[in-house]
Amino acid sequence: MTIEILKKELEERYSASGSQIQFYFSPGRVNLIGEHTDYNGGYVFPCALSFGTYLAVRQIDEPLIRMSTTNFDFQAEIPIGSSYEKIGDEWVNYPLGVVSELTKRGVKIPGLEMLFSGNIPNKSGLSSSASIELVTAVALNELLGLGISRIDLVKIGRAAENHFVGVNCGIMDQFAVGMGKKDHAIYLNCDTLDYELVPIKLEGYKLVIANTNKPRGLADSKYNERVAECQTAVKMLSDGKKITLLAQLNMNDFNSLQHHITDEVIKRRARHVISENDRTFEAVAVLKTGDLLRFGQLMNDSHDSLRDDYEVTGIELDTLVAESRKIPGVIGSRMTGAGFGGCTVSLVKEESIDRMIREVGESYLSITNLKAEFYVAEIGNGAQKIMC
Numbered sequence: 001m002t003i004e005i006l007k008k009e010l011e012e013r014y015s016a017s018g019s020q021i022q023f024y025f026s027p028g029r030v031n032l033i034g035e036h037t038d039y040n041g042g043y044v045f046p047c048a049l050s051f052g053t054y055l056a057v058r059q060i061d062e063p064l065i066r067m068s069t070t071n072f073d074f075q076a077e078i079p080i081g082s083s084y085e086k087i088g089d090e091w092v093n094y095p096l097g098v099v100s101e102l103t104k105r106g107v108k109i110p111g112l113e114m115l116f117s118g119n120i121p122n123k124s125g126l127s128s129s130a131s132i133e134l135v136t137a138v139a140l141n142e143l144l145g146l147g148i149s150r151i152d153l154v155k156i157g158r159a160a161e162n163h164f165v166g167v168n169c170g171i172m173d174q175f176a177v178g179m180g181k182k183d184h185a186i187y188l189n190c191d192t193l194d195y196e197l198v199p200i201k202l203e204g205y206k207l208v209i210a211n212t213n214k215p216r217g218l219a220d221s222k223y224n225e226r227v228a229e230c231q232t233a234v235k236m237l238s239d240g241k242k243i244t245l246l247a248q249l250n251m252n253d254f255n256s257l258q259h260h261i262t263d264e265v266i267k268r269r270a271r272h273v274i275s276e277n278d279r280t281f282e283a284v285a286v287l288k289t290g291d292l293l294r295f296g297q298l299m300n301d302s303h304d305s306l307r308d309d310y311e312v313t314g315i316e317l318d319t320l321v322a323e324s325r326k327i328p329g330v331i332g333s334r335m336t337g338a339g340f341g342g343c344t345v346s347l348v349k350e351e352s353i354d355r356m357i358r359e360v361g362e363s364y365l366s367i368t369n370l371k372a373e374f375y376v377a378e379i380g381n382g383a384q385k386i387m388c
């Protein structure tokens with residue numbers, strides 16, 4: 001979708017005239033390692049992608065917010081108010097959640113016409129929701145001259161998801177799409193929000209994303225269930241050592257404290273989070289030394305822990321990962337994002353990419369009856385205004 005098409009589309013959909021149309025873009029993200037660690041105060045290592053969500057927006061004189069998208073039929077016309085209600089499970093809850101959070105912070109929202117257009121595969125675990133939240137937050141911040149810092153916009157995006165949409169997500173996705181930098185991954189401590197931009201130089205390898213195309217039905221409720229299980233683990237472990245977040249422990253601590261966890265499922269959930277946090281720390285260190293083989297091994301270990309201890313994979317993700325690992329030149333493969341469907345990310349030698357796409361695509365189809373899609377990841381910049 002080019003800017004000209006988006007502009008024409010907005011003018012055709014809405015008859016109202018208003019201020020000059022402005023354009024914004026926010027990317028999706030892929031997480032390289034550090035999964036389900038963010039809401040436990042741990043490390044993550046995501047990067048922004050080159051595909052994402054475009055927004056054409058203008059101010060109007062009527063006291064209404066019109067929202068539509070080229071991706072779905074549902075459109076909304078919402079009277080400006082002092083508070084907002086969630087609209088079923090519709091996509092508008094993401095931008096509306098941002099409007100609601102800004103309103104709570106005292107921002108006077110004017111009449112608006114907003115047209116979104118995304119090229120992130122929907123519900124694929126590549127953060128189409130954080131992308132639409134951040135494109136909204138960044139656009140309104142600029143358009144209304146609010147002067148909110150980028151980190152606070154990231155927090156507003158997460159608050160929209162937590163309080164309005166109702167998913168108790170951590171901060172990784174909004175941070176990655178808000179703060180991403182071309183050809184870098186973000187090594188983020190989700191407790192302190194200290195971060196480092198690490199150059200991704202893969203010397204003959206590429207990151208290949210594979211989409212299971214599995215509909216992610218109960219993903220949000222299962223996600224919230226995992227968040228609650230981690231809180232239970234914190235309570236139980238605190239009988240041995242007072243902690244507030246699982247990532248305050250490393251695997252040595254866990255091994256000596258795990259007998260305080262009386263429930264086997266909760267024990268496995270905690271083991272995943274704590275081992276994943278240790279792995280992420282190591283992964284960034286080895287990547288900096290150029291040890292891609294070890295980085296790939298840690299990606300593999302991450303997936304296995306998400307499959308066996310955290311139980312967020314499922315037949316589709318496990319099949320893509322298992323089939324990918326059979327291809328010579330694939331040195332690491334894991335699920336990325338929340339899980340329960342969505343995508344995998346693999347580290348693949350350039351000359352093996354075509355073979356991987358062909359052979360994994362075929363075996364995945366014959367095992368699951370679903371057609372996978374593959375994308376060679378390009379690491380892009382975070383949310384921004386598009387200058388025309």
Ligand code: GLA
Pocket residue numbers: 031034035036037038039169170171172173337338339
């Ligand atoms: C989703 C959430 C993130 C994070 C990941 C799992 O993408 O939005 O906050 O918890 O799952 O790592």
